[in-house]
Every structure is written in structure tokens, then in C-alpha cells.
Amino acid sequence: MKEVNISELERRFQEKIDNDIRIEPKDWMPDEYRKTLIRQISQHAHSEVVGMLPEGNWITRAPNLRRKAVLLAKVQDEAGHGLYLYSAVETLGADREQTIDDLHSGKAKYSSIFNYPTLTWADMGAIGWLVDGAAIMNQVPLCRCSYGPYARAMVRVCKEESFHQRQGFEIMTTLAKGSPEQKAMAQDALNRFWWPALMMFGPNDADSKHTQQSMDWRIKRHTNDELRQMFVDATVPQAELIGLTVPDPDLKWNEETGHYEFGAINWDEFWEVVKGNGPCNKDRIDTRRKAKEEGLWVREAAMAHAEKRAKRKSA
Amino acid sequence: MEHLFEYVLRIGDDSLILGQRLAEWCGHGPILEEDIAMTNISLDLIGQATTLLEYAAKIEGKGKNADQLAFLRFDKDYRNLLLVEQPNGDFGMTMMRQFFFDAFRKPFFEALQHSKDEQLSAIAEKSLKETRYHLKHSSEWVIRLGDGTEESHQRIQESLDALYRYTDELFYSDEVQKAMESAGIAPKMDDVRTEWNKTVDYVLNEATLKIPDNQWKFEGGRRGMHSEHLGYILADMQYMQRAYPGLEW
Numbered sequence: 001m002k003e004v005n006i007s008e009l010e011r012r013f014q015e016k017i018d019n020d021i022r023i024e025p026k027d028w029m030p031d032e033y034r035k036t037l038i039r040q041i042s043q044h045a046h047s048e049v050v051g052m053l054p055e056g057n058w059i060t061r062a063p064n065l066r067r068k069a070v071l072l073a074k075v076q077d078e079a080g081h082g083l084y085l086y087s088a089v090e091t092l093g094a095d096r097e098q099t100i101d102d103l104h105s106g107k108a109k110y111s112s113i114f115n116y117p118t119l120t121w122a123d124m125g126a127i128g129w130l131v132d133g134a135a136i137m138n139q140v141p142l143c144r145c146s147y148g149p150y151a152r153a154m155v156r157v158c159k160e161e162s163f164h165q166r167q168g169f170e171i172m173t174t175l176a177k178g179s180p181e182q183k184a185m186a187q188d189a190l191n192r193f194w195w196p197a198l199m200m201f202g203p204n205d206a207d208s209k210h211t212q213q214s215m216d217w218r219i220k221r222h223t224n225d226e227l228r229q230m231f232v233d234a235t236v237p238q239a240e241l242i243g244l245t246v247p248d249p250d251l252k253w254n255e256e257t258g259h260y261e262f263g264a265i266n267w268d269e270f271w272e273v274v275k276g277n278g279p280c281n282k283d284r285i286d287t288r289r290k291a292k293e294e295g296l297w298v299r300e301a302a303m304a305h306a307e308k309r310a311k312r313k314s315a
Numbered sequence: 316m317e318h319l320f321e322y323v324l325r326i327g328d329d330s331l332i333l334g335q336r337l338a339e340w341c342g343h344g345p346i347l348e349e350d351i352a353m354t355n356i357s358l359d360l361i362g363q364a365t366t367l368l369e370y371a372a373k374i375e376g377k378g379k380n381a382d383q384l385a386f387l388r389f390d391k392d393y394r395n396l397l398l399v400e401q402p403n404g405d406f407g408m409t410m411m412r413q414f415f416f417d418a419f420r421k422p423f424f425e426a427l428q429h430s431k432d433e434q435l436s437a438i439a440e441k442s443l444k445e446t447r448y449h450l451k452h453s454s455e456w457v458i459r460l461g462d463g464t465e466e467s468h469q470r471i472q473e474s475l476d477a478l479y480r481y482t483d484e485l486f487y488s489d490e491v492q493k494a495m496e497s498a499g500i501a502p503k504m505d506d507v508r509t510e511w512n513k514t515v516d517y518v519l520n521e522a523t524l525k526i527p528d529n530q531w532k533f534e535g536g537r538r539g540m541h542s543e544h545l546g547y548i549l550a551d552m553q554y555m556q557r558a559y560p561g562l563e564w
Contacts, residue, residue, distance in 0.1 A: 048396055049342075049347065052341060052342040052350070053342045056341035056342040056343075059338045059341055060338055060339055060551045060552060061551055061552070061554050061555060062555070063386075063555035063556060063559075063562075063564035064364075064385075064386065064556075064564050065361060065364065065365045065368075065381055065382055065385055067564055068338070068361055069358060069361050069362060069365070072338060072354055072357055072358045072361065073358055075341055075342070075354060076350075076351055076354040076355055079347055079350045079351045079354065080351055082347055083347055083348070083351070083371045088346070120449045121555060169564075174563060174564060175564075178563060179559070179562055181559065182559070182562060191370075203383060251464075283400065287342065287343065289340070290343075291344065291345065293343065294343075294347075294405065294406075295344065295345020295346060295349075295406065296345075297464070297466050297467055297470065298345040298346070298406050298407070298460070298467070299345060299346060299394070300463070300464050300466075300467070301459055301460050301463025301464050301466070301467030302459050302463065304463045304467075305458070305459040305460075305462055305463040306462045308462060
């Protein structure tokens, strides 16, 4: 009897998905769908929060007041994205603190790009332009994701990301037309961030274990390789426009396909960074863990105070 | 005009240095909500500093802009309070520093709205809106931490004891201040102090915290005599402008 019910529920669920009807928190959904979303949305939330660190690294050294203010606003947006993504995870029945503990224990992942260091001011440009640019490619289709709360969060996130991408490109443009040392700084940042940015889309389709199921559930709308190609096609002309060179000797325009062909990605590096062997993995997680540990007394105090107030009110 | 330049610098530098200090918290807050709050307050302060230093540069009339004032002065030329350059310490220290400052800034901007200097009056009106939120935020945290757990009470009492000696300087008065007061440009510091005392008494009482017995007072920032901390703040803040002079960013 139970078996029949479940397959009927699954049929109705898939029917909604196929008709582009959003799944909402209280709707029935398969366990695997729920787990996939919890994994994906919490990874996304962690990426926003860990992603504050490489940029936070340059706020106090921003070269002028306007850049400092813009960078502050950007990092503040990221914290905000983290917050509503954690809220979206909670609608699936996950516990925010538990997902954060999973990040700190290494069980949960976040975007590997944030395990690369920000060495110069130009990295603020490269991150905005390439990393937020790649994030937009990933996230715009997520605005049509089958899970309602995630899709709605993405609408707002994408608006802000597009502003971030523009400000990053503007930093790069300014540097590229600046002094020789500024231009060299911009080129160096592009050299270091180009390949990790391409890796942000994840493994090639043939090696991506989650892609097909996520496409069937309409969590994802494009494969990793499709998104990567879209990113390369959009970004290469931007680099040319400002006179920077994409660090890929195999890069060439294919007239027939209407796409750029690009060189092989170093997947060994990608997997090493995912495993924890990137230049900054340890620093990033140690920093987040330390923030949580050192904030414990503050959170305890806030709880204790709230309880005291509630007691006084009821007395 | 020299007095006015000096006076505007004082207000602008307070915002600049405290904004810079708060920015150090980015990504390290005790909860994500506080990362957002502290970044937001820092952003408000950097915005205030920009407007005030632009105005100061105009008064000075040497063709400089706000960035040149913010990034290319030497430590003795900064006019901020010693309070705002004190290290962040733990979250309680940061909130206590913020509270003492916000409790001053609110009555200060309220009065500065009526300044005879139209530019300052306009800046005060805009900044006051922000400052009201800042004060609400910092006083709520002082109360929570003071009247929270035993540990939090002890920690924030220690922060209060460490920072209290920098609060008298909030009301620093010298010939610049007096000249600005008599020109109807600056608020009367005695009035601002009365309001500050009221807020501080109320909040510390709610927080079950005590003003320390040691009433020793420090001053110097308004005269360019700073603590050791300012040098490091400037080393960070000025790095790009010093390493790559005269470039557009």
C-alpha cells in the first residue's frame, strides 16, 4: 500500500517539475531531491560566506575611498546572500548551525576558487569580473530552478551579482589603461584567476555525477560544460576589449561553431584543491572556525539576555 | 577658515578611522548578521568621511581632494579621537567603543544640524539618520552583553574599564572648538556632554555595568598626538597610495 502511495507521489512530483510548477517547502518531495538541494544550497551559502574572506583581505588596503566603499558594499551583499541561502536551506528542514559545522569539519564543500589567495589590488577586479561573472552564468538559470525558495533567492542574488561583475570589470579596465605597473598587475591577476574561474563550473559533463539527475529535476538547466562555454564566449571578448591576454595558448575562435575553443583544464589541480590542498583551504576554514569559536560567548550572552527579558516580561 | 578646516577634519577623521577599524571585522563576526551590521556601519562612516574630507579639501583651497586628505597625510596630521583608533579587541570591546562614540555622535549631529555652516548642517542631517541606527545597534549589544552571562558581563565590564579613559576627549575643547562655537558653527560641547551622560547612564544601568573608579583621562588625538595604533592603521590604509603615488584606481 505504502509503495503505491510513494510512486504516486513521485509521479505527481515529476509531473509538476515537467510542467514547471515550483516545488514549495511543504510539498511532498523525494528524499534525494531534498538532499541534493540541501547539499547544493548550503554549498552555495558557504561559498558566499567564505568568499567574503579573500575580498575582506583588501578592504583596509583599498586604494581610495570610493573603491573602499564599493568593496564594503559588495562584501556586505555576500553576507546577505549567505543569510538568505541559509534560510532557504532551513526551508528544507536542515539546521543552519549543523550545515555550518559541516563546513568547518570539511564535510561540506564551497567554491574552490576561494582557496586561491588575493595577492594584489587587481585581484579585486579579477574576482568581480571572472568569479562573479562565472557565478552569474551558474545562477541566472537557477532563477528558474524547480525549488521555489531557491529560485526566488537567486532572483535577488543575480541582480546584485551583476553589479559586482560590472564593478570588477571596471577595476580591470581602469588598471588596464593605467600605468605599465597597473597593467602588469591586471594581467597577473587574470593569469592567476582564469583557470580557477573555468574550474568553477565543475567537472566535465562526462565526469559529473550529479548533473543528469539535477537536470531531470530542473534544479539545473544547463550542463557544466555548456555553462563553461557560455562563460568563455562572453569573457574572451571583454579581455580583448581592455587589452589583456587570456593565458591560454590554445584559445581560438571557431568560425563554424561560433564558439571559442580553449585548452585543457588541469583537473588534477582542481581535485587537489577540492580535497583541501589549495593554497588557502586551511586558512579559510581556520578563519571561519575561529570566528565561530570566538563568537560563542557573544551568542550565549544574547540567548541568556533574551531569556532574562522573557522571564521579566512574564513575571 | 583655518579653524573651520581643522574642525571639519576632526569630524571627518573620526568617521574615517572608525570606519577603517570596523572594516577589519569583515568575515570574522560572531554571527553572520553582525558581519552585515558592522560592514554596513563601516560603509556609513566611510561615506561620511568622504563627504567631510571633500568639504575640508575645498576649505583648504590647495586643490586637493578627499582621497589625498584620507591617504596622504602623516600621522600627526590626523585629528581623530584616540577612542576610534583603539584596536577592535573582542566583539564586546568593539561594541563598547562604538557605543561611547555613537552616544556622542547622536546629540552632536542633532545640534550640528542647526550649524550656521550650511554644508555641515546638511551633512549632519544625513549622518544623523545613520547614527540613530548605529546607536540603537551598539546600545542593544552593550545591554545584551552586560546583562547576559557571567562571562559576557565580565568581558564587557573590562572593555568599559579600558575605554572609559578615552571618553573625555569626545568633548575636547580648545581655541578651534571655542571659535567654532562662538561663530555658531559648532555645537556647544557642554550640551552634547549632558546628552551623552544621559544615554550612557541609562544604557549602563540597563546593562548592569559600572563606570570605573579610575577616572584618569587621555587626550591628544585632536592635536595630532596619537597612540601607537594609528601608525599601523595608516600603514594598511595608505599602502596603495604610498606604493604607487599619483595613479588613478
